[in-house]
Amino acid sequence: MNHYKGACFCHSVQFELDLKNLDLTVCHCSMCRKLTGSTGFASLEAGESVHFTTTDGLSILHTSDFGERGFCNKCGTSLFYRFKASNEYFVPPAIIAELPEDKVNFVEEIFYDNKPCYYAFSNDTIKKDEAYFQ
Ligand SMILES: [Zn+2]
Numbered sequence: 418m419n420h421y422k423g424a425c426f427c428h429s430v431q432f433e434l435d436l437k438n439l440d441l442t443v444c445h446c447s448m449c450r451k452l453t454g455s456t457g458f459a460s461l462e463a464g465e466s467v468h469f470t471t472t473d474g475l476s477i478l479h480t481s482d483f484g485e486r487g488f489c490n491k492c493g494t495s496l497f498y499r500f501k502a503s504n505e506y507f508v509p510p511a512i513i514a515e516l517p518e519d520k521v522n523f524v525e526e527i528f529y530d531n532k533p534c535y536y537a538f539s540n541d542t543i544k545k546d547e548a549y550f551q
């Protein structure tokens with residue numbers, strides 16, 4: 418029921434995962450915006466369940482003492498954020514196949530005070546500033 422398959426744009430990275438829930442979080446920090454080239458990093462919680470079935474294009478970027486990012490080195494798709502210590506994965510909904518989008522709840526925006534003023538989502542979300550995580 419909560420088991421899904423996913424892939425990057427060019428399918429050089431393919432994986433399976435179990436989602437903990439369908440609660441979506443977007444991080445607005447400058448690192449997430451820069452690494453995705455977008456308005457933040459949107460993700461669903463997959464815990465330790467991510468299992469890669471094809472890793473031809475998988476590259477890992479260590480971005481802090483506690484976290485790393487996965488991306489496809491052939492097509493550039495952002496694949497995940499992973500907490501190294503706990504091995505917990507956070508995966509963008511856009512790369513998960515057959516996700517029931519009507520059941521996804523956009524619940525939370527984090528590093529909200531890092532968000533540039535030129536965009537804002539209209540969803541009714543919980544907003545947490547950078548200080549919340551310190
Ligand atoms: Zn790819």
Ligand SMILES: [Zn+2]
Pocket residue numbers: 444445446447448449450458528
């Ligand atoms: Zn971030």
